[in-house]
Amino acid sequence: xxxxxxxxxxxxxxFRLPAEPARRIxxxxxxxxxxxxPGRQLFRLFGHGMPPESVAAHALGLRFPCPIGxxxxxxxxxVAASVLQYLGAGFLVVGPAGARALPRRLATDPLRIDERHAxxxxxxxxxxxxxxxxxxxxxxxxxxxxTGIALRGHGPELLEALQDAEDAASFFTLPPACAGDEPLLxxxxxxxxxxxxxxxxxxxxxxxxxxxxASAANAGVRGVIALAGIPCPLLPDGELTGPFxxxxxxxxxxxxxxxxGDTIDVIGSGGIMSPADALASLDAGAKLIELFExxxxxxxxxPGRILHALEDRQERGLHSIPRARRAPPPxxxxxxxxxxxxxxxxxxxxxxxxxxxxxxxxxKGWQLLAFTGLVLIxxxxxxxxxxxxxxxxxxxxxxxxxxxxxxxEKNACRIxxxxxxxxxxxxxxxxxxxxxxxxxxxxxLREGRAxxxxxxxxxxxxxxxxxxxxxxxGYLDIWHGVATLLxxxxxxxxxxxxxxxxxxxxxxxxxxxxxxxxxxxxxxxxGRASLAxxxxxxxxxxxxxxxxxxxxxFVPQDLAYMEITVAELNAVNPRLVPLIxxxxxxxxxxxxxxGLTVFFSLWCGAKPGEKWLWAALLxxxxxxxxxxIGIHPIVGYTDFIHLAPAYAGAVTFxxxxxxxxxxxxxxxxxETRFPDL
Numbered sequence: 001x002x003x004x005x006x007x008x009x010x011x012x013x014x015f016r017l018p019a020e021p022a023r024r025i026x027x028x029x030x031x032x033x034x035x036x037x038p039g040r041q042l043f044r045l046f047g048h049g050m051p052p053e054s055v056a057a058h059a060l061g062l063r064f065p066c067p068i069g070x071x072x073x074x075x076x077x078x079v080a081a082s083v084l085q086y087l088g089a090g091f092l093v094v095g096p097a098g099a100r101a102l103p104r105r106l107a108t109d110p111l112r113i114d115e116r117h118a119x120x121x122x123x124x125x126x127x128x129x130x131x132x133x134x135x136x137x138x139x140x141x142x143x144x145x146x147t148g149i150a151l152r153g154h155g156p157e158l159l160e161a162l163q164d165a166e167d168a169a170s171f172f173t174l175p176p177a178c179a180g181d182e183p184l185l186x187x188x189x190x191x192x193x194x195x196x197x198x199x200x201x202x203x204x205x206x207x208x209x210x211x212x213x214a215s216a217a218n219a220g221v222r223g224v225i226a227l228a229g230i231p232c233p234l235l236p237d238g239e240l241t242g243p244f245x246x247x248x249x250x251x252x253x254x255x256x257x258x259x260x261g262d263t264i265d266v267i268g269s270g271g272i273m274s275p276a277d278a279l280a281s282l283d284a285g286a287k288l289i290e291l292f293e294x295x296x297x298x299x300x301x302x303p304g305r306i307l308h309a310l311e312d313r314q315e316r317g318l319h320s321i322p323r324a325r326r327a328p329p330p331x332x333x334x335x336x337x338x339x340x341x342x343x344x345x346x347x348x349x350x351x352x353x354x355x356x357x358x359x360x361x362x363x364k365g366w367q368l369l370a371f372t373g374l375v376l377i378x379x380x381x382x383x384x385x386x387x388x389x390x391x392x393x394x395x396x397x398x399x400x401x402x403x404x405x406x407x408x409e410k411n412a413c414r415i416x417x418x419x420x421x422x423x424x425x426x427x428x429x430x431x432x433x434x435x436x437x438x439x440x441x442x443x444x445l446r447e448g449r450a451x452x453x454x455x456x457x458x459x460x461x462x463x464x465x466x467x468x469x470x471x472x473x474g475y476l477d478i479w480h481g482v483a484t485l486l487x488x489x490x491x492x493x494x495x496x497x498x499x500x501x502x503x504x505x506x507x508x509x510x511x512x513x514x515x516x517x518x519x520x521x522x523x524x525x526x527g528r529a530s531l532a533x534x535x536x537x538x539x540x541x542x543x544x545x546x547x548x549x550x551x552x553x554f555v556p557q558d559l560a561y562m563e564i565t566v567a568e569l570n571a572v573n574p575r576l577v578p579l580i581x582x583x584x585x586x587x588x589x590x591x592x593x594x595g596l597t598v599f600f601s602l603w604c605g606a607k608p609g610e611k612w613l614w615a616a617l618l619x620x621x622x623x624x625x626x627x628x629i630g631i632h633p634i635v636g637y638t639d640f641i642h643l644a645p646a647y648a649g650a651v652t653f654x655x656x657x658x659x660x661x662x663x664x665x666x667x668x669x670x671e672t673r674f675p676d677l
Contacts, residue, residue, distance in 0.1 A: 006299045006300055006301070007299055011299070014026065015112075015114065018109065018111075018112070019110045019111055019112035019119065020104075020109040020110055020125075022112075023074075023110070027075060027077070027079055027080050030043075030079070030080035030083050030084065031079040033080075034079065034080050034081070034082040034083045034140070034141070035141075037141070037142075040083055040086070040141065040142055043083040043086050044086040046521070047083070047086035047087050047088065047300075047521075048086065048087055048088030048301070048303060048304030048307060048521065049086055049088070050086070050088075050144065051065045051066035051068075051088055051090055051307055052311065054311070054314055055090075055310050055311065055314075056090075057090060057287060058287075059267075059287035060171055060195040060197065060222045060223050060287075061195055061222065062146050062170060063146075064090040064091050064145070064288060065090040065091075065144075065145055066088070066089070066090035066307060066310070067090055067282060067286075067287065067288045067289060067310075068088065068089055068090050068278065068288075068289055068290075068291065068303045068306050068307065069089055069090055069091035069092060069093060069148075069267075069288060069289070069290040069291070070084055070087070070089050070091075070093065070290065070291060070295065070303075071093055071269060071290035071291055071292035072093040072094065072095050072096050072148075072150035072292075073119075073121055073292055074292065074295060076094065076095060076097075076125075076128075077094070077127065077128050077136065078133050078136035078137050078140065078147075079136065081094060081137065081140045081143055081147060082140045082141050082142055082143055085144060085145045087295075087300055087301075087303045087304065088303035088306075088307045089145060089303050090145055090146075090288070091145050091146045091147065091148065091170070091288070091290075092146075092147045092148070093147075093148040093149070093150050093173055093290060094133060094136075094137060094147060094148070094149055094150065095127065095130075095133055095149050095150035095151065095152070095173075096123065096127060096151060096152040096175070097127050097129060097132075097133040097149065097150070097151065097161060098127075098129065098130060098151065098152045098153040098157055098158070098161050099129060099153060099157045099158075099160040099161040099164065100129050100157075101126075101127065101128050102124065102125070102126050102127050104125075104126035105124075107235075107236065108122040108124045108125045108126070108236060109125060109126075110125060111234055112296070113240075113242070116242050116243075117242050117243050117273065117293060117297045118240055118241065118242025118243075118244070118293060119240070119242065119292065119293045119296065120229070120232045120234050120235050120238050120239065120240045121229070121238065122235035122236050122237055122239075123177075123237050123239075124236050124237065127152075129161075129164070130160075130161035130162070130164040130165040131164040131165065133149060133165060133168075134149065134164060134165035134166075134167065134168035135168070137165075137169070138167075138168050146170035146171065147168075147169065148169060148170055148171045148172060148173055148197070149165045149168065149169040149172055150172075150173045150175075151165075151172055151173065151174055152175050153175075154175075154177055154178070154184075155184065158175075158178070158184070158188065159187060159188060159191055162188060162192055163192075166192055166193075166194065169194055170194065170195075171195040171197060171222075171223075172188075172192065172195070172197065173196075173197045173198075173199055173225065174196055174197065174198045174199060174221075175199060176198075176200065176201040176228045176239070178198060179199075179200060179201055179204075179212045179215075179216070180211070180212050180215055181215075182215045182216075182219050185198070185215070185216060185219035185220075185221055186219040186220065189219055189220035190220075195222035195223065196221050196222060196223075197221070197223040197224065197267060198216045198221050198223070198224050199224075199225040199227075199228040199269075200212060200213070200224050200225060200226050200227050200228060200252065201227070202228050202229045202230035202231075202239065202240075202241065202245055202248070202270065203230050203231060205248065205251070205252070209252060209255065209256075210255075210259065213256055213259075213260065216264065217260060217263055217264045222264065223264060223266065223267055223287075224256065224264060224265075224267070225266075225267045225269045226252040226256060226266055226267070226268060226270070226286075227248060227249045227252055227269060227270045228241070228269070228270070229241035229245070229270070230245065241269075241270050241271065241292060242271055242293055243271040243293075244271065245270035245271040246270060246271030246272065246277055246280075247271075248270070249268060249269065249270040249271060249281065250268075250280055250281060250284045253266050253268050253281055253284040253285050253286050254284040254285050256285070257284065257285025257286070258285065265287045266285055266286045266287060267286060267290055268281030268282070268284070268286030268288070268289040268290070269289065269290045269292070271293070271294075272289055272290075272291055272294045273293070273294045273297065273298045273302075274294075274298060274302075274305075275302075275305050275308070275309035276309075277294075278306040278309070279306075279310075289306075291303060301521060301522075304521060305519065305522075308519045312517075363445055363446055363447070363448050363453075363498050363501050363502055363503075364497050364500070364501040365493070365495070365496070365497030365498035365499075365500075365501065366441040366442060366445045366446040366494070366498060367441070367494070368490045368491070368493055368494030369437060369441035369445065369456055369494040369495065370437065370441035371490055371494075372437055372460075372487060372490055372494065373433075373434040373435070373437030373438035373441060374438065375434075375490075376431070376433055376437060377430075377431050377434035377435065379427075379430055379483065380426075380427040380428065380429075380430040380431030380432075380434060381427070381431065382427075383426055383427030383430070384423075384424055384427040384627070386423065387423040387424045387427065387631075388420075388424075391404035391416055391420060392407075392416075396579060399575055399579060400575050400576065400579060401573070401575075402573055404416055407573075410564075410572055411562055411563050411564055412563075414561060414562045414563060414636075415562055415564070415569070415572070415576070417635035417636070417637070418558065418561065418580070418635070419579075419580060419583060420631070420635060421631045421632065421635050422583040422584060422587055423583055424627050424631040425587050425628045425631065426586045426587040426590055427627060428623050428624045428625075428626065428627025428628055429587060429591050429594050429624060429627075429628075430590050431620075431624070431627075432619075432620035432621070432623050432624035433459070433463065433590060433593055433594045433597060433620075435619045435623070436459075436597045436598065436616055436617075436620050437456065437459075437597070438616070439612055439615075439616035440455055440456055440597070440601060440605075441456070441494075443605075443613070444604075444605055448502060448503045449510075449604070449605075450502055450505055450506045450507070450510040451510040451511050451513070451600065451604040451605075452601075452604070452605070453495070453498055453499060453502060453506075454508050454510060454511050454600070455511070455596070455597060455600040455601060455604070456495065456597075457495055458600075459593045459594075459596045460491055460495070460593070462589065462592055462596060463589055463590065463592075463593035464484065464491070465589075466546065466585060466588065466589020510604070511600055511604060513604065514603055514604065515604050515605050515606045515607040515610070516606065516607035516608060516671070516673055516674055517672065517673040517674065518606075518663075518673070518674040519674075522663075522674055523659045523660070523662060523663055523674075524606070524659070524660060524663035524664075524674035524675075525674070526656075527655070527656045527657070527659030527660035527663065528602055528603070528606055528656070528660065530652045530653070530655045530656030530659065531598065531602050531617065531652070531653065531656035531660070532602055532603065532656075533652045533656075534652045534653045534656065535596075535598040535602065536595065536599065537595070537645065537649050538591050538592070538594055538595030538598065539591075539592055539595035539596060539599070540595075541588075541591050541592075541595075541645060542588045542589065542590070542591035542592025542593070542594075542595060543592060544588075545584055545587055545591060546585060546588035546589065546592070547588075548584065549581045549584035549585050549588060550581075550585075552566075553566070553577055553580060553581045553584065554566065554580075555642070557639045557641060557642040558642075560639070561636075561642075594620070598617065598620065601616070601617075602617070606660070606663075606664065607664075607667075607669070607671075608663060608664070608667025608668050608669060608670075608671040608674055608675075609664070609665075609666075609667040609668055609669030609670075609671075610664050610667075610669070611664055611665045613664060614657070614660055614661065614664035614665050617657060618657055621654075621657060625646065625650045625653060628646050629643065629646050629647070663675070
């Protein structure tokens with residue numbers, strides 16, 4: 001589940017349960033998805049997928065798709081490994097497991113301490129045997145990342161568990177109880193060809209830490225995890241891990257990496273709750289990092305957000321992970337004073353965005369274009385008023401030689417109602433365009449953004465240009481013609497004046513630059529994608545409606561609603577079809593023009609804190625969909641197939657507008673990237 005569903009929906013529900021029932025329910029649902037190919041592909045679609053080749057890491061003598069892994073304690077029974085890998089993980093650790101299975105006892109269930117963002121676990125918690133765990137790993141479908149098996153127990157039992165799982169594990173992790181027992185570590189190393197990784201107790205520091213790591217290195221252990229949890233009296237032999245452990249973990253990572261280099265690889269663990277925490281661990285010298293409590297409290301999108309941060313570094317020219325300055329000793333850091341890791345100097349250019357490349361210099365002529373938007377809103381309101389009252393304009397009556405009342409005598413007034421339905425939809429579309437024009441003119445165009453000029457130019461070219469299609473229908477509405485000719489000079493003068501005073505780049509390529517970078521699976525990314533889908537649907541819908549108007553004029557559902565054929569319409573009045581086709585041209589052109597306006601406003605203008613774009617989109621969408629959908633039950637035209645595209649557009653619009661509320665309305669305007677949460 002992506003973070004934008006986890007935090008508002010699933011997390012509040014799961015956190016009403018104790019930690020272990022919540023974990024079991026989650027894993028049971030994931031296991032169901034893992035069993036089928038469609039389920040795995042669906043999870044891959046909504047997860048981060050597989051990491052790109054550029055972030056691959058090498059450690060423990062193995063290649064990892066990325067340095068980010070899922071720690072033990074999440075999938076203790078290896079039931080969901082096939083889908084957990086698609087969180088963006090480069091490796092998984094399943095278990096822990098011993099030579100024999102352990103039954104569940106409430107006294108050993110994990111504890112979640114919400115106020116500290118901490119989790120306490122016991123090595124005596126329930127779990128399957130190592131043999132069963134290995135069988136499940138082998139049976140995992142499409143598993144493409146290295147999978148470690150966490151072992152528990154001590155002495156002969158630990159050795160037996162290792163041998164039982166030998167053929168399924170990419171590597172093994174050993175419990176903190178093994179720390180300092182060099183003979184046992186040496187025996188375990190000699191019993192397997194797989195790399196062994198020792199989990200270091202969370203209370204190690206200084207010389208004692210050095211001695212433990214030296215003992216492990218002498219025994220042939222390939223890596224250490226810094227750090228496991230600190231002792232916790234709440235559970236039998238309990239370990240407590242949380243954000244409070246991160247500073248101590250950083251100090252341990254840097255100390256081990258500095259002293260041992262490539263002799264022993266370090267896996268960062270403990271308190272990694274954000275991409276910044278993960279990068280700090282890698283900067284300190286960790287070859288890999290593993291996530292545990294961060295997946296629970298920060299969300300399952302955390303691996304993807306960390307990957308996004310790594311990719312961002314590479315895009316900015318930081319192809320290798322630089323070392324940070326040494327972390328201060330844990331004793332000098334309190335919970336209220338988080339450790340500071342020096343950020344690398346970035347002299348390379350950032351990805352160009354429309355907000356970073358064009359200066360904010362006032363542009364002339366925007367007032368005329370904003371006036372155009374106001375007139376469009378007024379015209380749309382007028383169209384709604386006509387449809388609700390007189391139904392037909394005087395010129396319509398003159399053209400037909402029939403009044404609305406006379407036409408209402410045919411087919412229970414359904415012909416008139418059908419015409420009203422077209423005109424209400426058209427009125428809603430031009431009101432929506434008016435809102436967007438006012439935003440574009442008074443906002444980004446006024447600030448000198450060339451993309452806003454191109455959006456207005458393209459939208460207007462298609463919008464005003466669609467007027468010419470009226471001529472092909474054999475009917476030219478004089479009122480529409482006069483209104484268009486009166487408005488067109490304001491629009492054209494505004495465009496040319498604004499063009500002459502635009503600063504910076506003026507080319508159409510400015511439409512290709514996003515207003516701000518956004519990870520696709522972030523709220524901003526998914527919201528932008530949802531509204532882009534709505535906008536493209538409007539464009540395709542406009543093309544379809546104009547195409548139908550030019551050819552058959554009606555779709556079968558239209559004729560079924562009016563309970564009439566085209567031949568019968570011509571018999572009623574031979575000028576009816578051209579009049580209706582004229583209305584369809586107006587609506588199709590408005591829909592197409594509005595779709596272009598929304599799409600480019602969204603792509604180029606959406607950036608943190610752009611609240612007026614959100615407000616314009618909200619107003620445009622509410623009016624547009626309310627008119628397009630709301631008129632249908634009023635006139636009794638409720639065919640589902642006919643309304644399905646509008647319903648789909650309304651759903652994607654509402655989804656997008658909700659997801660974009662926080663990024664656009666409450667975002668930091670100084671940022672050029674949307675946050676991943």
